[in-house]
Amino acid sequence: MSTENKTNIPVNTGKEVAKTSWPDIHPIADMERAFDRLFGGSWPSLWRRNDLSLLDNMFEQEGLRLPSLDVVDRDADILVRAEIPGIDKKDLNVSLTDNLLTIKGQSSSEKKEEKGDYHRHEISSSSFARSVSLPSAVDASKTVASLKDGILEVTLPKVESSKRRSIPVQ
Numbered sequence: 001m002s003t004e005n006k007t008n009i010p011v012n013t014g015k016e017v018a019k020t021s022w023p024d025i026h027p028i029a030d031m032e033r034a035f036d037r038l039f040g041g042s043w044p045s046l047w048r049r050n051d052l053s054l055l056d057n058m059f060e061q062e063g064l065r066l067p068s069l070d071v072v073d074r075d076a077d078i079l080v081r082a083e084i085p086g087i088d089k090k091d092l093n094v095s096l097t098d099n100l101l102t103i104k105g106q107s108s109s110e111k112k113e114e115k116g117d118y119h120r121h122e123i124s125s126s127s128f129a130r131s132v133s134l135p136s137a138v139d140a141s142k143t144v145a146s147l148k149d150g151i152l153e154v155t156l157p158k159v160e161s162s163k164r165r166s167i168p169v170q
Contacts, residue, residue: 066128067103067152073135075164078156080132085150094145094154099134101154136162 072079082103084092093104108125138156145154 067105067130069103069130069132071132071135077158078134078136078138080134080154080156082130082152082154083150084128084147084152087147087150089147092147092152094152096138096140096143096156099137100131101134101156102129102131103152103154104129138162 067082067084070079070081072081080101080103084103084105087105087107091106093102095102095104104127106125106127108123110124111120111122113120134156137159139159140156142157143154145152147153
């Protein structure tokens with residue numbers, strides 16, 4: 001056999017120490033690899049940033065949609081907007097503990113259809129809870145929440161010591 005057709009193949013003798021990064025040896029990464037082998041590699045990873053939106057889609061398919069949140073830090077207050085279509089005011093609970101704002105909601109529906117021997121009865125329900133840490137101290141007693149067209153807006157006035165001030169440069 002001529003040496004022209006041969007290629008060198010590295011052989012691991014077991015004496016070399018394998019170089020692995022932290023995620024490669026973490027138990028969750030091992031579990032992800034096991035799921036990939038079992039189900040064909042379509043599971044989103046907790047380690048890859050691009051897969052985080054896929055996790056949201058997974059929750060949504062199971063009826064566990066988490067609302068998108070915007071937190072706007074303004075001079076005198078903080079505005080938190082949450083997208084919660086299909087949720088009524090009576091099914092919302094907004095609470096504030098220290099600097100943690102929590103929004104909880106639930107919805108349910110029941111559909112019945114009867115035509116001759118055909119009967120259909122569907123019941124569905126879902127709930128969510130989302131919490132966000134606020135960037136500064138707020139006055140809970142002056143907090144206002146409103147719901148319009150599926151958008152919840154929570155305005156949280158900052159305490160005087162947390163308000164943004166302009167400092168002139170001398």
